[in-house]
Amino acid sequence: xxxxxxxxxxxxxIRRMFMxxxxxxxxAWTERAGLEKWMCRDVPTQDPKYLELDVxxxxxxxxxxxxxxxxxxxxxxxxxxxxxxxxxxFTWAWTRWPENKSEPEQTSDSLVTVELFERGKFSxxxxxxxxxxxxxxxxxxxxxxxxxFEVLAKALEA
Numbered sequence: 107x108x109x110x111x112x113x114x115x116x117x118x119x120i121r122r123m124f125m126x127x128x129x130x131x132x133x134a135w136t137e138r139a140g141l142e143k144w145m146c147r148d149v150p151t152q153d154p155k156y157l158e159l160d161v162x163x164x165x166x167x168x169x170x171x172x173x174x175x176x177x178x179x180x181x182x183x184x185x186x187x188x189x190x191x192x193x194x195x196f197t198w199a200w201t202r203w204p205e206n207k208s209e210p211e212q213t214s215d216s217l218v219t220v221e222l223f224e225r226g227k228f229s230x231x232x233x234x235x236x237x238x239x240x241x242x243x244x245x246x247x248x249x250x251x252x253x254x255f256e257v258l259a260k261a262l263e264a
Contacts, residue, residue, distance in 0.1 A: 117236035118248050122255050126262040128222040128229040132191035134258060135220055136161045143261040146171050146181070148253025162188055167196070178203040183215070194220040198235065214239060216247075231255075 112119060124131055134140040138156050146154040151174050158168040163185055171179045183197035197215045214237075221232040233251065238244040 112234065112236060115241045116238045116244060117234065118238075118244055118251075119235075120231075120233045120248070120251060120255065122231045122233070122259070123225065123228045124231065124259055124262050125227065126229055128224050129191040130262060131222055131229045131231060132194075134262060135194055136188070136190075140261070141169075144254060144258040145169065146179075146250075146254065147257045148250055149173075161185055161194075183218075186217075192222050194218075213243065 134144065138159050141156060141159070142154060146152055146169065152171050154169050154171045156167065156169050158166055160166055165185045165188075167181075167183060167185070169181045171181075173179070180201045180203075182199055182201070185194070185196045187193060187195035196218050198218050199215045200213045202211045216235060216237040219232075219234040219236075221234075223230040223232070233255075235244075235247060235251065238247065
């Protein structure tokens with residue numbers, strides 16, 4: 107099966123091995139309690155809360171983060187594919203409300219694919235995030251995802 111080639115300017119792919127069964131990794135992506143332990147916790151002062159989480163094709167999610175500086179970020183999207191315990195596909199977009207309460211800033215939808223593979227005692231995650239507006243947005247997301255996956259690895263060990 108041929109896969110489409112990713113545009114290096116507007117997409118990223120991260121591969122990680124986790125010392126956990128893929129069912130546990132999948133639950134960490136799809137259950138509110140698991141998500142709130144690692145998603146968007148790459149900055150320790152952030153306290154993300156899922157306002158909505160409906161993990162099914164066509165279901166929506168909304169995550170909100172309020173920073174100590176009183177900036178509110180809201181991430182949201184729609185699940186396109188949910189195939190336990192091996193694959194998730196969903197859209198991803200951010201809205202940011204600065205502390206001065208002016209008009210919010212919004213990113214356009216991008217697409218996230220999470221694939222999980224059994225590798226003995228490990229699970230391999232192939233994470234693909236594509237359709238970024240430009241390389242700067244891609245790089246910012248890569249930094250955030252790398253940090254989140256460090257927190258995920260620790261949460262899975264608990």
